[in-house]
Amino acid sequence: MQNKVVFIGAGSMAEALIAGIISTEYLDPEQVVATNKTNQNRLDYLKDTYNISVTQNKQEALSQADVVVLAMKPKDVELALKDLQPYLTRNHLILSVLAGITTNFMEKVIGFEIPVIRSMPNTSAMVGKSATAITKGSYASEQHVEKVQSLLNTIGTTIVVKEEDMHAITALAGSGPAFYYYMVESMEKAAEEVGLESEIAKPLIMQTIAGVVEMLQSSSDSPSELRRKITSPGGTTQAGLETLDNYHFQEAIMACIKNAATRSEELGKQK
């Protein structure tokens, strides 16, 4: 059980984490505090929705904090850490969700030996289904990792990885949901074009994805074998797949993941 978790940054990712932590009752609402740059309306929304505490006073927030979650954009982290630095101590555990930003960078800006853990969750945390990776900085212990894992297990699964894997993981699992949503958007558009009502298409699309996930989890067949079993020679699936190949679907997906991973590296280097 944590004592108090303070969110520095109160955007979509902070909300997804807060929703998970509160809905699983891992923490009581009074053990969660959120703060942001200036947007009081946003803090009021989080307070009203999750019953958590909110404040613009960072010194007060940190004085009670056990875990400090960094949830601002990567470009804002340096300034944010410099603002927080006077109130940070070695007893704080820093938990970052920022894309691209290394533990080493955060340790350097803070300037003393403070435990830092870098994580990459995704917005499916809202429904307890995040695929979260974590890696520890130079001054974080195994106990710190366990503490963070028990916190992040409230929002889905966690896996401990080497820090150099984080860029690829950010592309695959952090950004990943957006790529699947884009596929669904495209399916919905296509359904409309072929004349299906959205009330009919939507549930079919969702159940199809749910079935695919369950098959991938339970079947010993590889994805390509599962695909082969659907593809009758000269049939509808073959016609669709040939079209995807003509549009270089696989190359597009591979370039998408590589480009997102490269962007994560760039976000780290811009610091």
Ligand SMILES: NC(=O)C1=CN([C@@H]2O[C@H](COP(=O)(O)OP(=O)(O)OC[C@H]3O[C@@H](n4cnc5c(N)ncnc54)[C@H](O)[C@@H]3O)[C@@H](O)[C@H]2O)C=CC1
């Ligand atoms: N949105 C996503 O799916 C995911 C986002 N992330 C990471 O989460 C972080 C936040 O992303 P979003 O929630 O999407 O962004 P967002 O733009 O929705 O929220 C950013 C928040 O940071 C606050 N902020 C900015 N500067 C600050 C400062 N100096 N002190 C305190 N608060 C400050 C803003 O007021 C805002 O509340 C990013 O670093 C991103 O890389 C990680 C995984 C997934």
Ligand SMILES: O=C(O)[C@@H]1CCC=N1
């Ligand atoms: O797009 C981004 O930079 C963030 C990191 C992973 C998901 N969203």
